[in-house]
Amino acid sequence: MSNETRDGTNGTQGPSEPAEHLAVFDTTLRDGEQAPGISLDAAEKLEIAEQLARAGVDYIEAGFPVASQGDFEAVQAIARKVGNQDGAPAICGLSRTQLADVDRCFEAVRDAARARIHVFISTSPQHMEHMLKMNEAQVLAETRAGVSRAREHLEDVEFSPQDATRTPLDFMVEVLAAAVEAGATTLNIPDTVGYGIPWDFGALIQYVRREVAGDYVISTHCHNDLGLATANTLAGVQAGARQVEVCVNGLGERAGNAALEEVVMALVIRPDQFPGVTTSVRTEELARASRLVSRLTGYPVQYNKAVVGRNAFAHESGIHQHGVLADRSTYEIIEAASVGQVGSQIVLGKHSGRHAFADSLAKMGLTIQGDALNQAFARFKELADRKVEITEADLEAIVAEEIGHGLSEGYQLDALEVSGGTVGVPRARVVVSRAGAKQEASAEGNGMIDAACNAIREATGTDAVLIGFNVSSVTGGIDALGDVVVQLESGGFKVSGRGVSTDVVEASARAYLAAVNRVVAVSARAEHRQVEVGP
Ligand code: KIV
Numbered sequence: 001m002s003n004e005t006r007d008g009t010n011g012t013q014g015p016s017e018p019a020e021h022l023a024v025f026d027t028t029l030r031d032g033e034q035a036p037g038i039s040l041d042a043a044e045k046l047e048i049a050e051q052l053a054r055a056g057v058d059y060i061e062a063g064f065p066v067a068s069q070g071d072f073e074a075v076q077a078i079a080r081k082v083g084n085q086d087g088a089p090a091i092c093g094l095s096r097t098q099l100a101d102v103d104r105c106f107e108a109v110r111d112a113a114r115a116r117i118h119v120f121i122s123t124s125p126q127h128m129e130h131m132l133k134m135n136e137a138q139v140l141a142e143t144r145a146g147v148s149r150a151r152e153h154l155e156d157v158e159f160s161p162q163d164a165t166r167t168p169l170d171f172m173v174e175v176l177a178a179a180v181e182a183g184a185t186t187l188n189i190p191d192t193v194g195y196g197i198p199w200d201f202g203a204l205i206q207y208v209r210r211e212v213a214g215d216y217v218i219s220t221h222c223h224n225d226l227g228l229a230t231a232n233t234l235a236g237v238q239a240g241a242r243q244v245e246v247c248v249n250g251l252g253e254r255a256g257n258a259a260l261e262e263v264v265m266a267l268v269i270r271p272d273q274f275p276g277v278t279t280s281v282r283t284e285e286l287a288r289a290s291r292l293v294s295r296l297t298g299y300p301v302q303y304n305k306a307v308v309g310r311n312a313f314a315h316e317s318g319i320h321q322h323g324v325l326a327d328r329s330t331y332e333i334i335e336a337a338s339v340g341q342v343g344s345q346i347v348l349g350k351h352s353g354r355h356a357f358a359d360s361l362a363k364m365g366l367t368i369q370g371d372a373l374n375q376a377f378a379r380f381k382e383l384a385d386r387k388v389e390i391t392e393a394d395l396e397a398i399v400a401e402e403i404g405h406g407l408s409e410g411y412q413l414d415a416l417e418v419s420g421g422t423v424g425v426p427r428a429r430v431v432v433s434r435a436g437a438k439q440e441a442s443a444e445g446n447g448m449i450d451a452a453c454n455a456i457r458e459a460t461g462t463d464a465v466l467i468g469f470n471v472s473s474v475t476g477g478i479d480a481l482g483d484v485v486v487q488l489e490s491g492g493f494k495v496s497g498r499g500v501s502t503d504v505v506e507a508s509a510r511a512y513l514a515a516v517n518r519v520v521a522v523s524a525r526a527e528h529r530q531v532e533v534g535p
């Protein structure tokens with residue numbers, strides 16, 4: 001694709017435009033995890049952090065350590081296992097301005113080779129009046145105290161005035177100046193409620209750069225309530241932001257955050273619009289990051305999602321197909337392989353052994369050991385009996401499911417028997433086991449899937465309401481793996497579970513059981529929750 005701009009100039013970096021690095025700050029594990037129904041445990045977070053490191057992001061915001069012991073331990077594990085390697089991303093924890101929060105955050109990230117504390121406080125009239133119950137002087141004092149404390153621990157400190165886009169400009173500038181004076185090295189401008197419009201948000205970034213003196217990096221954090229998160233982020237970059245806060249698949253509170261894959265690819269495809277600005281992201285890892293996050297969170301990726309959706313490179317109409325066959329550039333601006341969206345390759349078959357299985361996983365960057373590896377291998381063998389071609393996507397799906405099981409030490413599905421059809425009442429019998437103890441139950445339902453879920457509910461004694469059910473296929477073909485995601489609500493928590501199988505009733509039962517395991521884990525964690533806080 002030509003880099004010539006509409007005014008005829010070459011927009012790529014020239015001798016007068018030194019390369020400028022745009023830091024990619026991924027907050028999938030913090031803001032992304034705040035999306036309703038997502039509850040990742042420490043090992044799942046580690047798995048995602050490893051993939052983010054492989055993808056080359058600069059910062060991983062690994063969690064909010066003061067929120068719970070579980071969050072603290074997950075951030076600490078990521079700092080120790082992912083953030084300690086050469087060239088690893090810096091590991092960041094989020095903190096309120098309270099000194100005890102900042103200290104706790106530091107404890108969680110301190111073992112990373114490069115660590116950051118991200119301090120935030122709300123600055124909009126709406127948040128100050130209804131949530132903080134503080135006046136401007138108090139917010140200023142809190143900002144100074146929190147940022148100074150963070151600087152006592154680390155040199156790398158980020159500050160965010162929450163709900164910046166609804167904060168009066170003069171007060172925002174005052175708070176940001178106080179943060180810089182107290183030692184903040186990055187100033188993040190959160191569009192917390194997704195209120196920004198690209199040209200207005202860009203102007204806000206310019207305004208801050210002009211009005212707040214000092215040596216800092218300016219950053220964007222855009223929510224997607226109006227579907228403008230990526231556009232606003234890019235407007236911020238054009239206005240001089242040199243850090244972008246993003247989430248894989250655009251996850252995050254409510255409508256989510258700017259999507260990592262969209263922001264990165266916009267910079268790659270349109271360098272004319274961002275002369276000299278580049279990221280370190282290895283774009284070939286984007287699709288895998290997307291699939292991994294989707295599997296572990298239970299959030300499906302919409303088919304027509306930009307860059308990573310399954311239809312992003314599919315051409316339906318005859319004219320388009322003809323054009324792409326003649327020359328890809330007729331209807332595609334991105335090469336599928338450049339974002340890791342290659343046609344799924346056959347990696348293994350029925351006769352492949354354990355060694356080849358483990359080897360393929362290692363090549364795909366999937367680390368799995370012990371019981372989870374044994375279980376995944378057993379699932380692979382089962383699948384190989386039913387499906388001729390086993391692809392990378394299939395392997396990822398079964399491994400992700402087994403990792404989920406291993407971690408929660410929850411129930412396993414030992415047996416499932418169903419009967420149904422157009423005559424008679426659908427029935428199911430299940431046998432599940434947990435820590436060696438077996439439970440069996442039978443139930444009826446308004447279909448075989450319903451009967452299987454009822455039997456699982458009976459066997460596990462879990463009281464949960466099904467609030468979401470989604471079925472799709474991992475690859476094409478009659479023997480494709482069915483991929484089922486269910487969402488359950490129990491005791492005020494929403495959780496999701498995923499299951500895969502060539503049989504959609506079995507996939508549904510597995511998904512339901514995975515969600516039940518989460519209900520059990522989340523309820524246990526809630527009992528140990530230290531304080532109830534949230535950004
Ligand atoms: O949206 C937001 O304001 C946040 C802050 C904590 C940065 O997530």
Ligand code: ZN
Pocket residue numbers: 031190192221223252253
């Ligand atoms: Zn946010």
